[in-house]
Amino acid sequence: MTNPSDPGLDAIMSERRQLINLAYRLLGSLADAEDVVQETYTRWYAMSREQQEAIESPGAWLTRVAGRICLDQLGSARARRERYVGEWIPEPLPDRAEWPGDDPADRVTLDESVNMAFLVVLESMTPAERVAFILHDVFRYPFAEVAEIVGRSPAACRKLASSARHRIDAGRVPVAPVARQAGIVREFKQAWEAKDIDALITLLDPDATGVADGGGVVSAVLRPIEGAVRLARYALGIADRAPDMTLLERTVNGRPGLVAQQDGVTVMVVAFDVVGDRISHIWAVRNPDKLRPWTTTHLTNPDAASSDG
Numbered sequence: 001m002t003n004p005s006d007p008g009l010d011a012i013m014s015e016r017r018q019l020i021n022l023a024y025r026l027l028g029s030l031a032d033a034e035d036v037v038q039e040t041y042t043r044w045y046a047m048s049r050e051q052q053e054a055i056e057s058p059g060a061w062l063t064r065v066a067g068r069i070c071l072d073q074l075g076s077a078r079a080r081r082e083r084y085v086g087e088w089i090p091e092p093l094p095d096r097a098e099w100p101g102d103d104p105a106d107r108v109t110l111d112e113s114v115n116m117a118f119l120v121v122l123e124s125m126t127p128a129e130r131v132a133f134i135l136h137d138v139f140r141y142p143f144a145e146v147a148e149i150v151g152r153s154p155a156a157c158r159k160l161a162s163s164a165r166h167r168i169d170a171g172r173v174p175v176a177p178v179a180r181q182a183g184i185v186r187e188f189k190q191a192w193e194a195k196d197i198d199a200l201i202t203l204l205d206p207d208a209t210g211v212a213d214g215g216g217v218v219s220a221v222l223r224p225i226e227g228a229v230r231l232a233r234y235a236l237g238i239a240d241r242a243p244d245m246t247l248l249e250r251t252v253n254g255r256p257g258l259v260a261q262q263d264g265v266t267v268m269v270v271a272f273d274v275v276g277d278r279i280s281h282i283w284a285v286r287n288p289d290k291l292r293p294w295t296t297t298h299l300t301n302p303d304a305a306s307s308d309g
Contacts, residue, residue, distance in 0.1 A: 020107075025119075025138060029090065044061070093110065115253050115255050125167060128152065188203050215290070220284070
């Protein structure tokens with residue numbers, strides 16, 4: 001909310017959405033992104049009015065501070081994830097129409113830089129590579145500004161971004177149009193509900209991989225499942241153990257996905273990577289700490305917005 005009596009405050013708070021978008025892409029966690037933005041504003045308001053007024057571009061200052069906090073967090077996150085129970089998957093995000101709360105400044109823009117396949121590749125990068133790449137290639141910051149955040153020379157940051165870009169390009173494959181993705185995910189949902197293993201296998205690439213994230217809080221397979229047959233059998237095992245599970249078609253990180261509910265409570269969010277006419281990757285997030293954005297009442301209505309938004 002803006003304050004007509006304090007245009008300076010308006011200018012500062014108008015940066016919130018940009019900071020949330022940056023921090024989520026850097027950290028893969030909405031909760032951590034919100035913490036980073038809160039800390040960034042805390043540091044701004046800890047300064048005196050004179051110190052604030054001496055800053056030529058408050059927006060650039062906020063971005064530098066948020067970027068440095070994220071860089072520090074990425075370093076410590078590696079150690080935390082080594083202790084994480086099972087596989088770590090980035091926190092999934094709902095479609096903007098189903099976002100909890102009324103403040104658009106808290107919403108992450110859903111583009112190709114937040115789809116699950118992209119975020120998973122980012123996880124393979126060093127913290128410096130990730131920050132340099134996201135700031136330059138996604139947010140279009142010049143390397144001179146990136147260097148101030150990363151603490152290296154512009155030339156070094158250029159090399160970091162180039163290395164990250166090669167990783168992205170190496171994993172990039174032609175993606176099916178959104179409407180086709182939605183159709184394949186719908187067929188997968190129907191086959192899963194019908195417990196039709198042959199249909200599931202047909203929809204999966206022979207080398208498809210499935211990853212689940214329970215975080216040690218709820219049960220989930222601890223290692224990736226490889227191969228269409230094993231993945232289909234695992235999906236049917238879930239259906240057998242949870243006969244009352246309801247599947248809803250929803251947008252997950254900007255692409256068609258599924259939400260599983262039991263007794264009206266979201267218990268799993270599933271993201272897909274569809275290549276051609278087959279599903280190549282499935283990411284199933286079951287850790288309830290990562291499902292907070294999905295607890296809105298919008299998701300309990302099967303007639304709510306469809307998966308293609």
